[in-house]
Every structure is written in structure tokens, then in C-alpha cells.
Amino acid sequence: MEQNHIKKQINSARNSLFQQGYLDEQFIQLEDLQDDANPNFVEEIVTLFYSDSTRLIRNIETALDNYPLNFCKLDDYMHQFKGSSSSIGAKKVKEECSQFQECCKARNTQGCIAAFRQVKHEHATLKRKLETYFQVSPSNSLYNTHIISRQGA
């Protein structure tokens, strides 16, 4: 009973994320990669994303403080950020990133600032939702993963 209830909770949490457009099919790819060999893959990669994206966000914020705006650099940063976001299936975040890049192309300072606010907002919202999701998920452990160079066996 308890288990079923929990399962239902997990499912509904997950479904709503998709339905509301926070996640797309890329997230499902992540889930597919989770198996016995990698039991916490999804959580690991999401954690990794959030720790790394903090750095990117900081870079962008700094760049947004320098006037006149260096749209090239901003676009580059955002390109990176968008790449990571899309890799975990963060749909809304990705959309806001595209919006930001459009403003960069148009050299629209105010547009960039506003768009970036949106990006941060979506980024934070998704983080909260995913944290909740992971809390109710079977595996709760958070790994601290590093990208290391591994020897091909």
C-alpha cells in the first residue's frame, strides 16, 4: 500500500513535469541510461548540471553588468548553457535560452536582461521540482560526481 502510494506519487510528479513542459524526451533518455550499473544516473547528471550551470549563470551575470554588452560573449555563454540544459531535457530552460540568444542577435540589451531573468527563473523552478522528484524517487543518494578521465579498459 505504502509502496503503491509512493509509486503513484512518483509517477504523478514525473508526469506533471512532462506535461507542464518542464522536461522533454531527453530526460527519458537519461532515465533509460539508469540501470543496475548506474542506479542513480539521472540524479547524478542533474546534480552535475546544477552545480555547473551555477558557474555559467555567474559568468552571464557578470557579463550583463558590463556595458556596453558584449553580445558575442553572451551568446557564447548562453550557447554553452543551452547545450547542458538540453542534455538533461530541461525544456523550458532551453526555450528561455533561445529567447536570450535571439535578443543577443538583435543586440537588444533590455531584451537580454529580461530574457536572462526568465532563464534563471525557469532554471530555479526546475531545480525545485526535480529535487522534490528525487526525494520521492527510490534512490535518494546524491553522488558527487566528477568528470574524470578514465582508462579504456
Add this chain to the structure above:
Amino acid sequence: MTVEEIRGVNEIDRFPIGMRVLAVDDDPTCLKLLDGLLRKCQYQVTTTNQAITALKMLKENRNRFDLVISDVYMPDMDGFKLLELVGLEMDLPVIMLSGNSDPKLVMKGITHGACDYLVKPVRLEELRNIWQHVIRRKVESKPQSKSNNNHEKSSQGNEGGDQNVKLNRKRKDEDEDVEENGHESDDDPSSQKKPRVVWSIDLHRKFVAAVDQLGNEKAMPRRILDLMNVDGLTRENVASHLQKYRLYLKRISHQANMVVAFGGSKDASSYMRMSPLEGFGDFRTLSSLGRLSNAAYAPAGILGRLNSATGVTLHSLMAPPLVQETQNKLRPVNHQNMNLFQDIPSSFDQCSNKPNTQLTDFSSVEESRIFTGTKLADFNSIDESRMFTGSNPLTDPSVVLGSKPSLKLSSTGSDSFNLLSSSSNFLDQNGNQPSNFSSNQLPIGENYGYSATVSGGIRSSITATAAVPLEAHGGGLVGEIMQNVNNQSLSNQKNGQYSKQDYSQYSQNAFSTLASLALASGGGGLSGPLSHGGLNGGTSALFKTEMPGLETKMRSGEDGFVVNNIYGSLDDLMTGMTKREQEARMMMDGEFGYDPYAFGPCT
């Protein structure tokens, strides 16, 4: 060596399972995802978030990996540069990865030699098929030795790619039928990796002679093979080499088309100036050719793909001193790996046009010599008139660093000239200095190939190609060159990449062979045909390029474009080559300590 052989016995049966992939991406999230996906495909994955580390690993042991996947946008090195370096030095298939699906970038990836271009986010299905690139390479390179093993491999690798395997098998059969010895050319260290025919200068010369004799259109691998009469060479080797060669010619001719009409050789004299070329007979023509070659080299990236260092040298050569004001289109990328041109890189930044200044900085770098003043990069955008400002940077061999990569070979005749001139200058200047000479030689040779083609416009480029394409590694150069040539837009970037670092290793092999060839062709071959006003329409049919107009122009002989002549005077070329070869070899060995026949890790 087959993939299986490299990997070890256990894996033989299971390819593509266990295929060893090196994944490079500075973004940890993407890298982790890549890692997960690749492991899901049951590949052996090694990851690194630094391109430099990746290169290091590859250099240490090229045999350790079967395939490389790399992100395009990385902070420590541009993905395209890495691509070039890996492709050039290690001849490994490289797949590019980017969040950007802009067709221009995709095109750039292809021209730089990527086997594939994936857009993030990467999906599992896409990665499941990447092993085909490894097989394709094996098939194309036509490993000579151990056909039995190959057979085994084919049968085992069947699960995934029946077609590929069958093709492999079929080729192997042919190989067995055709080749007698088959392993001779692979008796060098490089054979451990992959049994490939090493297209030495001699071999290539024979090839070119044969093609010339048969006529480009009529040249069929079987007949070429017969004409060449070389033991251990298979029809497949020749076919693959021929294909690359043709591509190169096409590319060059295409480039030549784009080249601005020489406009009159108003600067014909400048060509002269550029290349005192005493030692090389008619290097003057070279200078003119240089211009053309620039065009040819435009796709510096392509050159990068060339196995042989010639590609590299070309780039370097491309920046002949001629161009004082070339617009520097070099991308920063190029510079990253150019130790040599530490100073230059700055100039090559996208918007800087100070090619001249850079040259002097390379004196310290020995390797730089190889890259004779690549002001070429600058040439890309330079008008013809500017091209012949008459600078003579070559005086300082070191300056020749050439790696400046001709980069922008595209489209301007002047570019090619620069190449040529630089090469020629280079030759001249360095005649006295053995050390320089060797380095110069190589590039020149390379440039030579290109320039020759260019100068003629199409023709010259073609000829150049013919002359030069020293394939250090199984015709890779030629093929690459051709590709490069066609890609006019390819700018210096490629050149830059080849410049230095990577090339040092590569150059050893490439240069040793190429150098001799290059020199030979540059010096001898080109000289002959290039003599001013001596453009013969008679160049072999090989180079029949689409520019009859150019031909006429060339006849004027003002610019002494080699065009056509290159082939016409194959004999000259040969002679020249022989001469140079000896010199080059001597120098090269001395200078760079190359063992001409030790191709080392670079296939």
C-alpha cells in the same frame, strides 16, 4: 592493423562492442551524458573535459582509441582544431558534437575532416551507428597485411554492419588476389596501427607519372598500377590514392575558378621578386603559383586533413611574404596550436591584418621553419595587387613559419601566389641553410603542389597537387588536399592547426617524405613547367581544369603560372624532385631528426 588486432583478442569477435571511444567535451553535463550513452552502446569510453588532455592521450598512443567524439566549442581549444590535429596526425575518425546545428558549422566540420556531425542533445540512436566510421576508415585505408585477420574481423564484425563487413571482405579478397607481397610498405612502426600503403615521394611520383601518361580521364587504378609496377601495391591502394588525388584536383580547380583573375599579371614581376629561386630553377613561377596556391589552400582545414605534413606546410607556406596587407582571416583557433607562431596568432586573429609583423617571431622555432612564412593566411582576402607587395619575408627562414596557414586560400589568386612565393622564397632563402631548407622544403613542396595549381588558376592548382601530393600516409594527403582545395571558404584555421605542435610529430613522417617530394616538385617540377611564359597548354590532361581562360592567361607567361605545365613536365618534375629529394632528405634528417621511413604513430 585491424581494429581487433589493436584491441586485443577478447574484443575481436564483438566489434562494435568494445569499440574504444574518446569523448571530449568541456561541459560536464554533456560529457556525462555522452559517457552514459556510449556505455549503453557497450563501447569502451574514456572521457576528458580538456582537448589538450585528449590530444596528449592520443599522442601517447594512437592505438588506444578507435574513435574520437569532440565538442566544437571548448575553452582550451577549438573543436575544429582538435579535429584537424587528430585527423592529420592520428588519422582517427572524429565526430563533432555541437549545440549548434547551423549548416555552416556542419560544413566546416566536414571540411575539417569530421566523419560526422551530431547536434546536442545527443541521442542514443545516433551513437549506436558511429562505429561505422571506424570500419569505413579501415576499408578505405585498405590495410594490406593480415588479410586473414581482416577476414576474421569481417565475419565477426558482422552483427552490426553486414554491408560494411562484406565490403571489407570483398576488398580483402581482392587484395589477396592482387597483391604479391603486400606487406613491404607496412614494415615500419606505423604498420602496427594500420597496414597502409605509405605513399612515399617516389611512389607518388610514379603514380603521378602513370596518371599523366594515361591521361587523367583515362587513368584507371588497374592501369596505373600496371604502369607503376610496384610490388606490394594493390589496385585498391591506387584506387584510393587516385580518388583522393582527383578530389584534390577538383578542389583546386574549383578554387582556381574562384581565384580572381590574375588580373594581369601586373605583379608578375612581384612574383619574380619573391622568389629568387636560384636553387630551384624556376621558382619564380612558383611565386606566381604561390598565388594560386593560396587559393588552393583556402580550405586550410582541408589541408589539415591531409595525412602528410604537406598539408601543413602548405598552410604555412601560404603566407608568403608577398602579402603585406592580407586580411587576416585566420581564426584564433589556428593559433592555439601554433607554438611557433606565438606571435603570429595574435595577428591572425580574425580581424587583424598584420601578417608581416609576425614572421619575425618565429626564428626561434625550428619547426617554424617548416612553415615558411605563412602569411598566406593573410592572403585570403588580399587583392592581387597587394599580394605582390614584394615583401620578402622569406629571407628569414624562421619566418617562414608558414603555419600561418594559408588559411584563406579561398578564392584569391593572390593567395595562391603567396603560397607559392613564400615557398619559392623559402626555397631560395633557405638554400644556404640546411636547416631551413629542410623545413622549407617541405612546405614548399606542398605549396608547390598547390600553388602550381593555383597560379594557373585552375590548372596550376591542379598541377600543384599532382606535383606535391606527397602522401605520407597512404594517399591521405592527396585526398585531403583535394578536399581542402575545394573548400575555399576554409580558412586558415586549418592551417593554424597544423602548424606546429601537431605537426612536429606528423611532420616527421610527413615531411620526410613530403619534403623530398615537395622540394622535388616544387623545385624541379614546377620550375620546369613554370618557367615564365612557358605555360604549356600541354599539361597533361590531368589537370584539365575548367578554366580555359586561365590557360590563356597563363600562356601569357607573365605570371609564369605553372598550370598545366606541371604535368607536362613531369620529367622536369621528376628531375627536380630527385634533386630536391636528396637535399631535402639530407636536411630533413639532419634538421628534424626525422627518419623518413619511420612514420611513427601517425599513420
